[in-house]
Every structure is written in structure tokens, then in C-alpha cells.
Amino acid sequence: MKEQNKKKILLRLFLSTLYLSAFTFGGGYVIVTLMKKKFVDECHWIEENEMLDLVAIAQSSPGAIAVNGAIVVGYKLAGIAGTVTAILGTVLPPFAIITVISVFYQAFQSNWLISQLLEGMQAGVGAVIASVTLDMGTPVIKEKDTLSIAIMAGAFIAACFFEVNVIYIIITCGLIGVIRTLTSGWRTKN
Amino acid sequence: MIYLQLFWSFIQIGMFSFGGGYAAMPLIQGQVVYTHEWLTMTEFTDLITISQMTPGPIAVNSATFVGMKIAGIPGAVVATLGCILPSCIIVTILAKLYLKYRNLDTLQGILYSLRPAVVSMIASAGVLILVTAFWGSGIINIDGIKWDMVLIFAISVVLLRKTKWNPVFVMILAGILKIMISIIT
Known part of the structure; x- marks a missing residue:
């Protein structure tokens, strides 16, 4: 039963971070705000005060804030498995988009x-x-x-x-x- | 060997970019344009432009873009992994410490002193982008300046400061202005 529950959380975590990452323009600060809305206000997975401190960790650590935000949320919800899941969800959309663009960029540069x-x-x-x-x-x-x-x-x-x-x-x-x-x-x- | 270089370069970028967003820009410039010459300054500026218009952090976008250019998809994977590895380690440790001790004062104190430096380095990277825009790769003097680019820059600044227009929209407009000026002249 508990195993089942964890899988469900991981799947939802993956889909949430994938969605947020694919459709959030305007950088890390915006995406962290949306994460709070999603995981605190909608899912009630994390308490508000704790989330504020987790966001502070994400913002004060080196690296991309969106990635850091995914790490803290993933870690809090499901440990290392949660971290990996949330990172995958966050990194896949920009990775796919830029891969396609870079192919076109080489071709179009001479236009x-x-x-x-x-x-x-x-x-x-x-x-x-x-x-x-x-x-x-x-x-x-x-x-x-x-x-x-x-x-x-x-x-x-x-x-x-x-x-x-x-x-x-x-x-x-x-x-x-x-x-x-x-x-x-x-x-x-x- | 190129994979190792990509990996190590982007580890440094991931490890030392504090403050999110544009903070990674000067580091990417240092590694990618100066140290390894994987991109020209013009390509780098195009990359920043593309990053502005697509979702995703500048560091991840750059890792994917540079990796693809230098060593294809495996390169992109290696560079992207490098860029998020320091975050994974540092943030997980900090989250663990926080969940145990609930105290962030030292961390935020350090960040407080880093912020002014980060602003300066973003400004410094911005200056180089403008030099590239105004003079191309030519010699910097008053004769060589591209006045149409200065004009487009001035219009963009006014639009950004005086209106609430989305920066992406202003950038596209800047591109269209350049096309129009080139067609007319």
C-alpha cells in the first residue's frame, strides 16, 4: 500500500515539474512561486512555512533556481528518488527544446x-x-x-x-x- | 576527452553561479567563449537571446546548446549533467541540514554579500554583449560603430523602462526593426 502511494507521488511529482518547466517563461523566481502554489496550496504536500525556507535554500544555493527548487521539493517529498524524478521533469523540456533549436540554428545561421x-x-x-x-x-x-x-x-x-x-x-x-x-x-x- | 572537458566546464558553471537567472551568464561566457572558444561572442549572444525566448534556465539551455554544437546529443547530455551535478549535491546537503536544524542565517548572510558582486558581473557580461552588438568583431572606434544598432538599443531600453512590455516582445521587435532598417538602406 505504502509502495503504491510512493509511486503515485513520484508520478505526480514528475508530471507537475514537467508541466511547470515546459510552460514557465521568466526564469527561476517565477517557477519557484508556481511550485509553491502547486505543492502547498493545491496538493497540500508541504507546509507553507517549510516551503518558504525550502525556496530560500533553492535561491541561495549555486545553480539554476528552477533545478534547485525541484531538488528541494523532490527531496522533501520522496528523498533521493523524489530528487531524481523532479530533476528529470524540470530538465527534460528545455533539453528537448534547445536540442531541436540548435539543429535549426546551424542550418538557419546563413539565412x-x-x-x-x-x-x-x-x-x-x-x-x-x-x-x-x-x-x-x-x-x-x-x-x-x-x-x-x-x-x-x-x-x-x-x-x-x-x-x-x-x-x-x-x-x-x-x-x-x-x-x-x-x-x-x-x-x-x- | 571532449566529453570530460564539457562536463568539467559545466560543473564549474553550476557550482559558482549564485543568484539564479542571469548570474550564470558571466560564468558561461568565461568558460565557453574565452577558456575553450566553443562559441564566438556572437553565437553566445544568440544563445542568450534564445534562452530568453524559451522556457528553462539559462545554464541548462547553454549546456544543451554548447554540448550539441561540440559533440552532438551525447555532448549535450554530458554538459547538462555537469551543470546540475553541483546543485544536486549542495542543495540536497543543505536541505538535509535544514530539515534537521532549521537555520539558514549563515547561508543567507553569504548570499547577501554575493548579490552586489553578481549584479556587477551581469553588468560586465552585458557590456561585452553590447560591444559585440555595436561593433561586431571589428575594431572599437567611433567610425566603426553601427548606429542602427545603437538606435535599436536605445528604443528597446525606453520600451523596457517606460512600458510594461514583455522583454521577449521587445527583443522580437528589435529583430524586426533591424530587418526593416537593412531593407531600407
């Missing part, structure tokens, strides 16, 4: 119309990234935390002008975070 379209879209995607940077950077500046602003300026100079490997910048800033958390307790600032 004049497509190449013009893609070139124009480069300016468009540059604008999207500029806008995202503005949205993400403004709160950092508004907080008036000197260390945060110094990190932001330093990281930009290191990455853009000195072409320092991104991995070293991440490690350095992570260490600063550890020291800051251990010495002062960053929460007092929030």
Missing part, C-alpha cells in the same frame, strides 16, 4: 533574414540585460551599505577592466560574506 533578425535581437537582449542590471543594482545602492557598494564597484572593475576570472570574484565575495556574517551579524542591517 539573410534570420541573421538580420538575430543581429537586431542582440541590441534587444543587451537592453534587457541593462534593464535587469538597473533593477538589481538600484536596491544595493539605496541600502547605503558601504561594503556592499564597494563590493559592487570592485567586482565590476575586476570583471570588466581586468578580466579577472568570475570564479575568483565569487570566491572572494563569498569569503567576505562569511567574515561579515561571523563578525557582525548582517541581519541587524535589515
